[in-house]
Amino acid sequence: MCGIVAYYGPDQAYDFLIKGLQRLEYRGYDSAGIALLNGDLRIYKNKGKVSELENVAQGQNLSGTRGIGHTRWATHGEPNTVNAHPHLSQSGDIALIHNGIIENYDTLKKVLIERGHEFKSDTDTEVLTHLIEEIKEQENVDLLEAVRLALNEVVGAYAIVILSKNDPNTLIAARKGSPLVVGISDREGEFYLASDATPIVEYTKTVTYLNDNEIVAIQDGKMTIKTIDNVSKSPFIQELEISLDALEKGGYEHFMLKEIFEQPKSIYDSMRGRFDPQNLTFAMRSLEEYASKIKNLDRIIIVACGTSWHAGLVGEYLIEEFGRIPVEVEYASEFRYRNPIITEDDLVIAISQSGETADTLAALELAKEKGATIYGICNVVGSSIPRLTHAGAYTHAGPEIGVASTKSFTAQVTVLTLLALGIADIRGKISRERLREMFAELDTIPQKVEELLQSCNEKCKEIAAAYVDAPNCLYLGRGYNFPVALEGALKLKEISYIHAEGYPAAEMKHGPIALIDEEMPVVVIATKRNYYEKVLSNIQEVKARKGKIIAIVTEGDEKVAEIADHYIEIPDTEDCLTPILATIPLQLLSYYIAVMRGCNVDQPRNLAKSVTVE
């Protein structure tokens, strides 16, 4: 969380900083601030969104060809203007922005207070700014060396950028655990820094991603990189593949709606070129390279958080059904702290849209240390998780800006389906006949999603209007549809702030049934291929207690449609592919309910898209 941007070059920095912060707002929107350097060092910051910062900046002196900007997701210190970044050093000469957490800030702060430092904010970040200045003065070293020495005293995670009034031709940045990209302009001496590439792509496609423990210094228009142990590094320069269009709303009212409607394409892109339905072969390099490992696997562990964890659950069902390997799905945060049993024979799969989630990253590091083979399913190219893994497959969902994950989920399930089939193929657990059927059905999914979006959109709006004031909502599903129920409930919670729970339908009688009365909407995924009669009984149980049923049914279904208060039809498909289709009306339902409740669907309160703190 927290987004950072910086500019160093011949132009005025302000416009790039503001636009960049807007692009990074998905990372946090508790406060925003900038520092501009033009002889003097000026800071403008404010509680709330970037648009409010713009109001504060209006009419002020905004000149400066060096600048840094920050959009905050609060950790240490409440989200107010004082705690907003940038933070200044004791003298006010050094300004710093930070994404991450300085874990030993308290110890450092005590020592600095003893030495006469006075702090204005409650943040961990301000301590680092003071520490750098203290070291610079005490050790009589230049800014770069002071930063390096300070980072050697710091425990925690950071991406930081520093400007100093006394070093107008210097900009220093560093990373450990939080992402940082440097964009290199065609114009000599011009650089753009950001938490991800989205603010940069409009200006240059040439970038280098900083590695952990690296410090980048731009001094007199030249860039150098070294580690915090003082070892020089050559930057690995690459070209960005993101297009600017993908970062705009494209006529939709919200990014979330755009992203829901992009799913026919994002699902297609995630499977495109990865299998050959004629020859029944796969074109996934990771499968080829690790074929012998996969053949001898005894166990797979999937680690993830949030929506990606729900995709992981679908992955468990898929891999166990097709590959016949036991799969465990773990919350990354629990896995990493409970001394898990991991061996060199394990395959650990991390699923993450951002590729930056701190807990998932740490879980992977742990698994890697213990010798497991690690595999990533991520969306953001070049992010930290893919850079750590031995192998992996990107979801090609394109940039997802809405904080609530939509197209990433269906893309993850698509990739997991291919992975499960690939594993099954390598292990000889799937017949040619069945593989042919699966490939044929997969081929139809993007078109089915397209038809579904057209057919269910209005219906979702109508149903949303009927439940806009519901205080609670229950989601039920069995088998492959159980993770869909969890994901449906999460979507509603996240963006509409309605309390919602997902349950395996049969578990309802072990507790949640006590909540059901005529006020309680119950969303039931009741598709035809599996457990149909059993889910039908669960629906009857809800009806008997006067609960309101919103059913997701297979096209042409009459039985459920007859007893449900509302129903939404989805195209028939293989049971294992149902999650991709059944999720879509649930996304739309949450979206319309949230819009009708006046919620900010793209930036729900307290949430951030990229969770780079534990």
Ligand code: G6P
């Ligand atoms: C945050 C986001 C969720 C996301 C989760 C995991 O909570 O708001 O939408 O599912 O992080 O993120 P990841 O990037 O690892 O998939």
